[in-house]
Amino acid sequence: MLAMLLLNADRVVSIDRISEAIWNGHPPATARTQVAICVAELRKTFRSFGFRDDVLLTSSPGYLLRRTEHEIDLLSFRSKVAEARALTDRREIVQATERYDEALALWRGRALCDISSAVVELEAERLEEQKLAVQEERTALHLQLGRHRELISELTALVEEKPLREQTRAQLMLAQYRAGRRAEAMRTFREGRQYFIDEIGLEPGPVLQELHEAILNDDPAIQEPAQPRQIAPPVTRPNTFPADVVPFRGRDAELTALDGLADAPGPSAALITGCTGIGKSALAVHWAHRKAEEFTGGVLYANLHACCRGPQESDARDAVHQFLRQLGVAAADLPADLDAATALYQDLMRDRKALVLLDNVATYQQISHVLPPGPRSAAIITSQNQISELVGNALWLRLRPVSEQEAVDLLVSLIGSRAEAEPRATAELAELCTRLPAALRIAATKLIAKPHWTIQRLVNRLAEPRTRLDHFEHGEQRLRSRLQASYQRLSPEVARMFRLLGRLNTTEFGLHDACTLLRLDPNEAERLIENLVDVHLLDGVPGPDTEDVRYRFQPLLRTFAAELDHNEVRAAETARAPRLVGRSAKAELRFAT
Secondary structure (H helix, E strand, C coil): CHHHHHHCCCCEEEHHHHHHHHHCCCCCCCHHHHHHHHHHHHHHHHHHCCCCHHHEEEECCEEEECCCCCCCHHHHHHHHHHHHHHHHHCCCHHHHHHHHHHHHCCCCCCCCCCCCCHHHHHHHHHHHHHHHHHHHHHHHHHHHCCCHHHHHHHHHHHHHHCCCCHHHHHHHHHHHHHCCCHHHHHHHHHHHHHHHHHHHCCCCCHHHHHHHHHHHCCCHHHCCCCCCCCCCCCCCCCECCCCCCCCCCCCHHHHHHHHHHHHCCCCEEEEEECCCCCCHHHHHHHHHHHHHHHCCCCEEEEEHHHHCCCCHHHHHHHHHHHHHHHCCCCHHHCCCCHHHHHHHHHHHHCCCCCEEEEECCCCHHHHCCCCCCCCCCEEEEEECCCCCCCECCEEEEECCCCCHHHHHHHHHHHHCHHHHHCHHHHHHHHHHCCCCHHHHHHHHHHHHHCCCCCHHHHHHHHCCHHHHHHHCEECCEEHHHHHHHHHHCCCHHHHHHHHHHCCCCCCEEEHHHHHHHHCCCHHHHHHHHHHHHHCCCCEEEECCCCCCEEEECCHHHHHHHHHHHHHHHHHHHHHHHHHHHHHHHHHHHHHHC
């Protein structure tokens, strides 16, 4: 059980997987109870060695072993290998071989050799394959550095242990040849060829065949190479973030809270969440402009919604590559491997005091590789989602609409004297915009573009709920499109709940109200509604009773939900119409005959 938890450190291992590993796919009826007993014993053992109680957590559908501050040799191995690959990509060969040596020094024979479990043995085979691949990568670098004589005894032992491993045999042949032992290199090939034929009935592959031919012909291509050129890492101070939002009004409390990031003693992060149009990106960018000079290592920026729309690993690699380019790494030098790219990024960031802006983040997996590692850097993450991995580990700012006065101040600063001439209409406009900064700016831009309109004229048009969103469009600014993008990221069942709630003739409701009016199962309704709260399409509001929770729509979001529901009903009626016509025609035909 401990082996499974260690192999999956920082990830939940289900009870079913643990049971399969312990009982080789045939768990007894009491498996869950026995696993729970084992967990209790493990926790007791951990405590006796000074580990904290939260090192082994219960997390549905199983258990999670946290790395905390303690090292796990497998993860240390992988980290050092990633660093070595990054150094190799930067052609820092000597440093790369040192890191490879450190990684392989962590091994003490075969992994998990004392555990009898089919599942664990399969993992052990995979780890052994990883180790052999790393040994070959390390050997290739040592050969580049001309260390062929020192390699011969080590490679001879490896070939005896793994005689069918062609790459290792080829490296031994090359080391022997470069050491002036050509006859031994030829014998190594002949012995390998005979072993291949005897054991698997095949000739060696092209790697060995071509090297054998090159040795026979003393091909210059396999002579000892010149010493590799060491490339210094790029040095640059990136400042690629967007222009400041002007004018910026309100958010004084949030700006003060963020100010602590610049002076924090260790790596620090802030998570800014809220609904579409609430001003998450504007707040992050505005604060970055205020504090940019204090981050002497620069400001890095990535819009994750724009650059990362593929599989999770592809998303993460794209983000790392984007930051490496901002740090001065040439496109041709970007490591293709995610771990290598991450190691290079962390190496370049380790001694900097930099600010990392991660905008429009959907999942933690997108950003886990680019959170700054250095003790003086900070990160600001904006997201519509509650990113659970950051909640509790970062400053969490949940944005609400700006105050009535701040909304009016923003309109006055944008529209000028026209707003001052129509104070009542300006206040009404602020409320019709739900005091959302994005809606306020679109409305103000529309009025600026139409100097012949009074503010009251726009207020009158916004007063009609069915067409309200039509008026929050100007040029490329479209509030409906932004809301639609948020809606499209919902699962089908959560999206359906959002539409159904648009039927409620109120912006605030209780769970009982929703279930009664919409004829929904309370447990299922609560699950789906809470999903909407998590992505800030609804707000949760404490009720008068400890068990009572109420939910609140931002008015523009309710308008959008009602519009979606109306369109869905119309689409269903349109699709049903041909069937009704067909049935009517058949009925008339039967009547006529």
